[in-house]
Amino acid sequence: MSEDVCRDYREDMLSHFEGGLDKPAEAALMGHLDMCCTCREEYECLDTVRADLEAIGDAIAASLTQVNVVEGVMEAVRQAKRARRVIVSFEPPAPRRRFGFLGWMGLGAAAAAILVLWFAGYRLMREPDLSPVMRQAKVEAQSPATGPAADRPHAKPIEAPASKAAAAGAPSKTKFEEIKRLLSEESLTALPTESVVGKDKKNPDLQDVTVAEILALRRTAAGDPDAGARQKARARLAEWASLSERQARALVGSDGVPLDVKVGAAQSLPAAEAERVLLAAVEESPDDPYLRGELAKAYLDQPDNQAEATDQLLELSELDPDNALTQYRLASTLLLQGNVAGATAALDAARSLKSVDTYASEADASRQQALQAAGMTSDAARVLTALTSGMDQYVDLIELAGRLLEQGQQAEEQGNASFAKDLYESVQMMGSQVAAASTLSSELMAGLDMQSSAIDSLYRVAGQDGSVEETQALAQQVNQLAEAYNSILQFFEGVNAFFSGDVTENALQLVSNFILDRGDLNLIDYISSLAPSRGSESSTIPAQ
């Protein structure tokens, strides 16, 4: 037999033992073995290897003790059902169209500065810079997104230099938790419970709401010694700032109401009802990215409409290609549809984009129109819209982060720790991108909270892997986040301290206009730069 022929048959022999030889080739091989002693020898040798391996496997199986884990498994299932699983640190409120917290924290400082400047004869012309406090908050919040190392996807967070880390000591988790507790009592994430709000949840006649009443409530929310009274005041303002479902349906069902107003009213409706309004709006203005985004969110809220959500998000990515949030939403809905490859590509794209737009200003404009159309005076509608600017966006961002983190948890359950970690790091990156691009304090808070939740999940994975290096890196990030939270807490405390004093209605009107135009973070920057010197790096806003 020629060596070439035998070489081919030896390849076939290996395929035969892999089980990958079809019948004709099998027959040809066996025919050759009948004729060729060398190949027959080779075949028998391979067969010996196979038989030895199978015999070893059988011997191992026979030597193993039998196990019975039925009771153990059923008990574990019972425990798992009893255990409370925390996916994210911050529970998003439900339903998503209502919010119970207000973002007026910037107003106090703004109003104080307006009064000071008004008396001093200054004009509000200069472009604002970040106040030292808010600049620090944003810088800390940007980490780990910034820096050359963070430009790469999946970049590890920037670690503090060894000397700084040593000086910082172990992460102060207690301090971190305390800051978050204080923030949850006084800031954007305060969610009054049903018992706090009470039974009287009906919106008032909107035409009866005055700027004076709004101001009084804001003062109570800022400085009342009773925490319950502060929470109730915040809840009351939140109720006034959005339509009830009944009011929204009345507007949507009216023939004479413009579509813009109906879009604003749709913010207060369940997703299936909002969808109808938004579809009509998108048909009329197909190139409006805000409308596409709202329609996509309405679909995202309906489990059976994920394919439609994907279509809208793809359209939106054409209209607004630099917006990272669109890609994060796309990743989330693609994962729900089992498209891991598509989701991974979307996450890669998201991490490389610098821009984040929540369309908060467009949402504010349409909500204000809806409040006015429902009977509120234009002044009251404008002030309430400004005081609550960005709150709906906060809820939306936290829900998006929560969905991605939950999908990461599902990946962990299936043993795919690597993909789970990828998702957690993406949420962390999303948080830093949101914080870096924020113009509203609610957006900045959302960015911090998203990072915090992601770090919680990353800690869990690092703990399971036993990776000391990763755990230490995460500890540094917790420290950085704690500093960012501390900065924004000082800011809110300063603003509340101001609002506890005297603020005029005129000042509130001017401040509201400014916030709706530029965001409350920008307003504080401007006030900090123009206010009389009150010491370096001080975040305390002088009370009037």
Next chain:
Amino acid sequence: MTELRSGRESALAELVRRYQQDVFRFCRHYLKEVEAAKDLTQETFLRVYTSRERFDAARRFKPWILCIARNLCLNELKRKKTVSMETLEQYASSARDGSGGLAHYSADGPDEVLMVRERREALRQAIEELNVESRELVVLRFFERMSAKEIAGVVGSTEGAIRTRLHRLLGSMRGRYAPRRGEL
């Protein structure tokens, strides 16, 4: 699985009874410690329960559950650090007869039986010292008697890639056998 997905938890107990030995044996190939393998066996079924809604009824159950078990075992090994790959020389050297060749097994006499036993013991040690990827291929193909297609489903690869790896592995192990003199 269909019953489990529709809410009958007793179906889980039945699944455990049917597959616990297979999963435990499979985990033991990765983990030396019996208790660790038992813990991961239990964890595998817990994951089956929590992931029941995501099970595709069109696929076979055994490769799916072994895939979960494999992921858990690999995570555990990664946590503990794997044993580095050793050559199969130990097997080859201990199994060679006086002439340098390897005896073909035969159950005819006590000498033959002893030779086979020694050869297989050396092979067993060599297998334990393979890298994780090669060892699991041996386990899945020759111990669990799975086809290349089923193996691909467990390890998350393609059938073609598995065949290629098996091809190389078998060739590599065969390379340690020397032909018996005088046979030709």
